[in-house]
Amino acid sequence: MRTIRGVLPGIVFCTAAAHAESSDQTSLAPVVVTATRSAQPAFDVPASIDVATINASQAQGPGVNPSEYLDGIPGLLARDRQNYAQDEQLSIRGFGARSTFGVRGVRLYVDGIPATMPDGQGQVSNFPLDAASRIEVLRGPFSALYGNSSGGVIQIFTADGGDSPELRAGLGGGGYGTWRVAADGRGRAGPLGYNVDFSHFYTDGYRAHGRAERENGNAKFDLSFDADHKLTLLLNTVALPGADDPLGLTRSQFLADPRQPQTVAVQFDTRKSVHQEQAGLVYEQNLGSDQTIRVLGYTGQRDVEQFQSIPLSVQAAPSSPGGVIDLDGSYGGVDLRWTWNALLAGRPLQVTAGANYDNQDVHRFGYNNFSGTQRGVKGTLRRDEQDNVYNVDEYVQANWDIAERWLINAGARHSDVRFSVDDHYITATSADDSSHAAYGATTPVAGVLFRATPRWHLYAAYGNAFETPTFNELSYRPDGSAGINANLVPARSRNGEIGSKLKFDNGAEFDVALFQANTRHELAVFSSSGGRTTYRNIDRARRRGAEAKLELPLSETWRFEAAYTYLDATFRSDFSIPCSASAPCVVDGGTRIPGVPKDFASAALRYRPGTGWNAGIEANAASATPVNDLNSEFAPGYATIDGVVGYAFAHGNAKISTFIRLNNVANRHYAGSVIVNESNSRYYEPAPGRNVFAGCTITWGR
Numbered sequence: 001m002r003t004i005r006g007v008l009p010g011i012v013f014c015t016a017a018a019h020a021e022s023s024d025q026t027s028l029a030p031v032v033v034t035a036t037r038s039a040q041p042a043f044d045v046p047a048s049i050d051v052a053t054i055n056a057s058q059a060q061g062p063g064v065n066p067s068e069y070l071d072g073i074p075g076l077l078a079r080d081r082q083n084y085a086q087d088e089q090l091s092i093r094g095f096g097a098r099s100t101f102g103v104r105g106v107r108l109y110v111d112g113i114p115a116t117m118p119d120g121q122g123q124v125s126n127f128p129l130d131a132a133s134r135i136e137v138l139r140g141p142f143s144a145l146y147g148n149s150s151g152g153v154i155q156i157f158t159a160d161g162g163d164s165p166e167l168r169a170g171l172g173g174g175g176y177g178t179w180r181v182a183a184d185g186r187g188r189a190g191p192l193g194y195n196v197d198f199s200h201f202y203t204d205g206y207r208a209h210g211r212a213e214r215e216n217g218n219a220k221f222d223l224s225f226d227a228d229h230k231l232t233l234l235l236n237t238v239a240l241p242g243a244d245d246p247l248g249l250t251r252s253q254f255l256a257d258p259r260q261p262q263t264v265a266v267q268f269d270t271r272k273s274v275h276q277e278q279a280g281l282v283y284e285q286n287l288g289s290d291q292t293i294r295v296l297g298y299t300g301q302r303d304v305e306q307f308q309s310i311p312l313s314v315q316a317a318p319s320s321p322g323g324v325i326d327l328d329g330s331y332g333g334v335d336l337r338w339t340w341n342a343l344l345a346g347r348p349l350q351v352t353a354g355a356n357y358d359n360q361d362v363h364r365f366g367y368n369n370f371s372g373t374q375r376g377v378k379g380t381l382r383r384d385e386q387d388n389v390y391n392v393d394e395y396v397q398a399n400w401d402i403a404e405r406w407l408i409n410a411g412a413r414h415s416d417v418r419f420s421v422d423d424h425y426i427t428a429t430s431a432d433d434s435s436h437a438a439y440g441a442t443t444p445v446a447g448v449l450f451r452a453t454p455r456w457h458l459y460a461a462y463g464n465a466f467e468t469p470t471f472n473e474l475s476y477r478p479d480g481s482a483g484i485n486a487n488l489v490p491a492r493s494r495n496g497e498i499g500s501k502l503k504f505d506n507g508a509e510f511d512v513a514l515f516q517a518n519t520r521h522e523l524a525v526f527s528s529s530g531g532r533t534t535y536r537n538i539d540r541a542r543r544r545g546a547e548a549k550l551e552l553p554l555s556e557t558w559r560f561e562a563a564y565t566y567l568d569a570t571f572r573s574d575f576s577i578p579c580s581a582s583a584p585c586v587v588d589g590g591t592r593i594p595g596v597p598k599d600f601a602s603a604a605l606r607y608r609p610g611t612g613w614n615a616g617i618e619a620n621a622a623s624a625t626p627v628n629d630l631n632s633e634f635a636p637g638y639a640t641i642d643g644v645v646g647y648a649f650a651h652g653n654a655k656i657s658t659f660i661r662l663n664n665v666a667n668r669h670y671a672g673s674v675i676v677n678e679s680n681s682r683y684y685e686p687a688p689g690r691n692v693f694a695g696c697t698i699t700w701g702r
Contacts, residue, residue, distance in 0.1 A: 034109075034136040034155045036399055036409065037352050038339060043501055046409050046447035046459035048075065048139040048513045048547065054132045057168055057699040060616070060644045060659045062180055063129050064201050064214075066090070066156070071602040071620060074547035074563040075139045075513075076152070079673035081685050082205065084212035085245035085272035085306070087123045089673045092139050093515060094543040094569035095151020095467075097595030098524065098676045100533075104470055107146045109155040111220070111234050113280045113298045117331060118358045118391040118417060119470040120149030126238040126276060128218035130170070130182045131197035133159035139547075140515055141463030141495040144443040147393050147415045149467045151493075151517075158220050158234075161186045161193030164701055172695025176688065177204030180695075195220040205244065206688040209261035209270075212243035227286075234280040234298075245270040247309065248675040248682035251633060258669060258686030264309035268323065268369050269376025276302040290341045299332035307369050307376060315368050315382075318429035322382035323369025333358035350399045352411075359390040362471075384425040385433060387471055391417045409461075410446040417468050421484060435483035437474065439490050441466040455503045460496075467491040469523060473535040478526050489537055493519040507553045516544035522571070522593075524629065527578050528679035539573035541593060557609045564601040569593040577629060585630055592626045594676045597637070599623040611648050618642045627674045627683035635684060638670035653700055660694040 030051040032042045042049050052069040061068045065088050067078035077097070079089040091097040096105030108115035108122040116122030138153040146153050165187030173179035182199035196219045205211050219235040246261035247270060253260060264270075278300035286292050310323035337354035366383025369375060397411030417440070423433040445463030452458055469488045477485045499513035522541035526534045545567040552560045571591050579585035592598075600622040607615045621639035646659035664687070672687030 030134070032136050034138045034153055035142050036350075037337065037397065038350060038399075040399075043457060043503060044407065044449065046407065046449035046461050047142040048497060048499060048511075048515075050074075050137050050549070052135040052137070054129060054134060056130045056132075056170070056182070056184065057655065057697055058648070058657055059170060059172075059695065059697055060646055060661060062172055062174070062178065062201070062693055062695075063170070063182065063199070064180065066124050066127055066129065066135065066154070069129070069135060070137065071618070072549070072561050072563050072604065073137050074511075074549045074565045075515075075545075075567075076137055076154075077565075077597070077600055077622075080687070081673045082207065082210065082687060083245060083685060084125075084203075084214065084240065084243040085270070087125055090124070090154065091595065092137070092143075092152030092154075093517065093545065094567055094593060094596045095517075097569075097593065100675050100678070105149055105151040105467060107143065107150050107153045109153070110236060111156070111158055111232075111280070112282065112296055112335070113234065113236075113278065114333065114358060116149065117360045117389070118148070119360070119389045119419070120468055121470040121472065124154075125214065125240060125274065126216065126236055126278070127156050128158055128197055128216060128236065129156075130168075130184050130199055130216075131158040131186075131195050131218045131220065132156050140497045140513070141445050141461040141465070142409075142411075142447065144445050144463050144465035144495070145395055145397060145411050145413050147395075147413055147443075148391060148417055148490075150443075150465050151467070158197075158218060159186065159195055160220070160222060161188045161195050163188050166699060166701040168697060168699045170695060170697040172693060174693030175691035176206050178202070178693065191224045193220075193222045193224075205246070206691075207246045207259050207261055207686065209244045209246045209265050213241055214243070215239045229286075230284045232282040232284075234278075234282070236276075236278040236280075238274065238276045240272070240274040242271050242273050245272060248678055249684045249686065250681050251684065253682075254671065254684040254686060258689075262309070262682060267375055268307060268309040270307050270309050272304065272306040274302070274304050276300060292339045294335075294337040294339075296335040296337075297333070300330065302329045302331065303327065304329070307378075310369060312370060312375075315370070320382060321366035322379070324367040324378050326365040326367060326378075327362050328365075329360060329362035331358070331360040344400060345402075347403070348401045351396070352398075353396040355392075355394045357390065357392050360388070362387045381425070384423075386422040386424065388420045388422075389417065389471060391415055405451040407449040407451075408446070409449070410444075412442060412444040414440070414442045415466070416440045419471065419474060419484065433483050435486065437484050437486055437488075439466075439468045441490065441492070455505070457501045458499070459501070460498045462494075462496040465493045465495055465517075467493070467523065469535060472533075473523060476532045476534045478534045478536070485534065487537075488523070488535060489521050491519050491521045491523050491537070493517045507551075509549075509551045511547075511549045513547045514545075515547070516542065518542050518572075524575075525577075525677040528677060533677075533679070536575075538571055538575050540589075541570065542572050543567065543569040543593070543596075545569075557607055559606050559608065560604070561606075562601070562603040564599070566599055567596055568598060569596040571629075579630070587629045591629065591631050594626045594628050594631070595674055597622040597625045611650065614646045614648060616644045618644075625671075625674055628677050633681070633683060635671040635674050638668055640668050640670070640687075641665045655699045655701075656696065657699075658694075658696045660692065662690070662692055664688060664690050666690075 070078040086101040143150040184197040186195040217237040222232040280298035304327040335356035368379030371379040395413040420436040447461030449459040497515040519541040521537040526536035576584040623637040624634040644661035667690040
């Protein structure tokens with residue numbers, strides 16, 4: 001990987017330059033909104049932001065996980081756990097890598113509605129990939145303008161209904177008993193646009209005890225009263241009934257048989273069920289020619305039931321919450337935004353100001369994961385509490401073309417995040433756990449972009465960010481006493497980056513960014529045993545590195561893409577952790593933050609004519625990844641190759657697209673993801689070996 005690190009940027013730069021022509025034409029960059037909250041070409045934004053375009057009618061994969069579309073974005077590590085009970089693992093520039101389930105440290109949105117709760121915990125299982133048009137990924141300082149837990153922002157946008165009605169149906173299947181069906185209808189009837197989508201996915205799983213089933217539904221209706229008034233209704237639902245959890249493997253188990261589950265996973269029938277329904281309403285209005293307002297409101301219900309493999313002796317302890325988590329939760333919020341376009345000193349100025357409120361209420365129950373001698377069933381009640389977290393934020397952001405070749409973008413956000421626990425399970429052996437915690441922060445950000453030439457832009461940005469503990473991290477105190485771990489404080493980061501965006505008139509693009517984030521009070525695991533994980537603050541941590549991305553059209557039908565990230569993520573201060581009954585272990589400053597490889601890269605070569613045969617070859621690689629704070633074990637580095645061949649043709653008013661893809665062509669044995677600091681050293685989640693997936697999509701339209 002060291003050779004890749006030194007040579008790849010030079011190779012891709014020279015390759016891009018060799019294919020560039022001398023014309024002054026500039027190809028248009030994708031339009032993005034996540035960085036500035038207004039539509040602007042990504043080329044003109046002083047931030048690292050990329051777009052993954054989604055066209056489900058030309059799908060060449062299962063279409064189940066966002067990682068299928070995000071491999072080519074530098075700085076972003078998207079890892080499919082092959083475990084639908086724990087969701088996909090996403091991290092940006094090392095933020096979020098420690099998450100043992102779901103996504104944290106990175107903000108998630110679906111059409112502007114948060115998929116990240118106010119405490120910073122999120123999930124991507126409700127991302128409507130079939131209905132989507134694009135996913136935007138924002139890295140670096142400007143992500144802090146989205147508030148708590150903003151190591152980066154990932155936002156998916158569903159497509160609007162077009163003027164021509166379209167109906168699409170897809171079917172696919174492959175190895176390990178995996179299959180998926182999907183249907184989508186979109187179009188416009190007068191002033192009403194619509195995009196309605198439904199999909200069903202099932203897999204037996206690569207590993208034993210890995211079965212999962214998921215249904216996703218999404219609907220988008222937009223009503224344009226006239227050119228100045230628009231109302232959009234957003235509906236989203238996901239059902240995950242009983243996804244099995246095979247748990248992680250120790251290194252010896254991983255090497256001996258990567259398809260095996262943990263024995264206790266079968267004994268306790270570890271599994272997770274999720275049901276979520278969500279609705280949102282967006283109203284947009286122009287106030288004359290220079291002002292707009294946008295009002296978003298949303299509400300949802302999310303219920304989760306999870307069976308864990310907590311030893312019976314631990315569950316029997318008086319202070320234990322049991323081995324079954326049962327959450328009955330509701331959430332909702334509003335976002336009010338005003339945008340003003342004007343001139344300042346004769347130069348264009350845009351100001352956006354707003355405020356938002358997000359709230360989550362969860363009735364949390366805990367039960368024993370046994371009844372009598374039977375395990376894997378809901379037993380005696382052990383926990384009953386009402387958890388609430390909410391945030392109130394205000395933000396402002398301005399973009400000013402200060403001169404013909406200079407642009408300034410600056411903003412700030414103030415956040416208040418408050419937690420409370422109202423304990424209803426109080427007995428002679430279980431004390432009152434009722435408690436609360438409150439955090440606040442102001443996070444300023446500023447960036448400047450210099451247009452060196454019409455095709456070459458340079459930028460720099462700097463800002464502050466903060467990350468509160470989640471409810472999961474606050475739940476237990478290291479000393480075993482009752483109540484929220486009030487000793488935890490938010491992690492605070494100072495982020496900076498410089499970058500270059502280079503475009504060529506033949507459509508080639510080459511982007512490079514250097515970044516560094518210095519964090520105080522880094523949140524990390526303190527101890528993990530008996531089903532309880534406690535957390536602490538580490539004095540200092542640092543994440544720094546470089547990103548490079550190349551998009552290179554070789555002809556009208558051939559295209560090459562490559563992305564590379566070097567990431568040096570380390571603790572910068574010493575700290576101790578309990579690793580034996582007799583003495584603690586010391587983690588030295590300079591030790592790598594677990595879950596973060598130093599190098600990861602992707603490349604793809606695609607042949608895509610309009611109709612007929614098409615093909616592609618995709619490669620992914622990552623260096624060795626530490627799995628715990630001590631760096632005593634590493635998941636081995638890997639490189640994989642996938643291939644796909646398809647055929648597309650028209651028949652009447654139908655367009656038919658077929659494909660067959662071969663994943664992990666060389667049948668590499670590697671860990672697709674890791675469970676950081678797992679208490680029983682079960683760090684490894686194996687990726688599948690060689691496997692096949694094939695599918696067909698039929699699109700009817702006028």
